[in-house]
Amino acid sequence: MNHFLDIHKTEASDLRSIIDNAGAMKAARSGRPKGTPDDDQPLLGHIVALIFEKPSTRTRVSFDVGVRQMGGQTMVLSGNDMQLGHGETIADTARVMSRYVDLIMIRTFDEAVLTEMSEYATVPVINGLTDRTHPCQIMADVMTFEEHRGPIAGKKVVWTGDGNNVCASFLHAAGQFGFDLTFTGPEVLDPEQEFVDLARSKGANIQIERDPIKAVEGADLVVADTWVSMHDAQSARERRHNLLRGYQVNDHLMGHAKPDALFMHCLPAHREEEATSSVMDGPNSVIFDEAENRLHAQKAIMRWCLGV
């Protein structure tokens, strides 16, 4: 049994085999109606709990559909409706849930909740996003990049804007998959130094460049995310917009990256804020492939977790 808690906590060879399996499973389903079961039914007889303490569209639907395609069943639970949200400890919740279900995916605020859940659960736990990281997203993003451009190792990825949870998982992935990452954003929104140091300790070339135009020079991939994340105070919205306006990904900025540079955004997006529709719907955008690949990548993650 394996937990999937973070990219840097999973062996690079396991990450690679998950991406490869995701691609094979995607290819095997090519052209079939979405409701068609997979030929393999590795989750037959398995029940997966999907716990959400924050909103979600992609994570919720892609996990649910993925489990069903592999023959399993799901229950989608809102943290607020569980005793978890009303004082029951994480440890007790983990021990109880482990008596009922075969796998737990949780989207939560505090990373400590995920850690405690994984320490006390006797079934695999998957990180469906915390305030600090979003590893499932980046597995889909690496898969998507490689589908379009081949191996990501040695390529230049540029993260624009807020050094947030998705950025953190990109930094972890830079260390594990061997790509370069340049962060461009205001200093007060830099990614946590711990994440930068960890990526560098694994040999990744991590740069911080305040000038977005200089940052995207030679970029193979430009990435944007919302300027105000779910865990950010809404009162910080105006201040963040003022800080980040200069980092919008628009045609002018993309014009300074490599001509074939891809554009990614994990979604949900605020169009005309962090990125313009001309970029999001432009020829180099792969945002909907990313969204689709959440399904395939997470199916491979669940199989790896369960060893099936």
Ligand code: CP
């Ligand atoms: N990208 C992503 O995780 O989207 P949701 O918040 O809709 O799950």
Ligand code: NVA
């Ligand atoms: N950084 C965003 C990602 C959403 C998928 C957030 O945490 O709200």
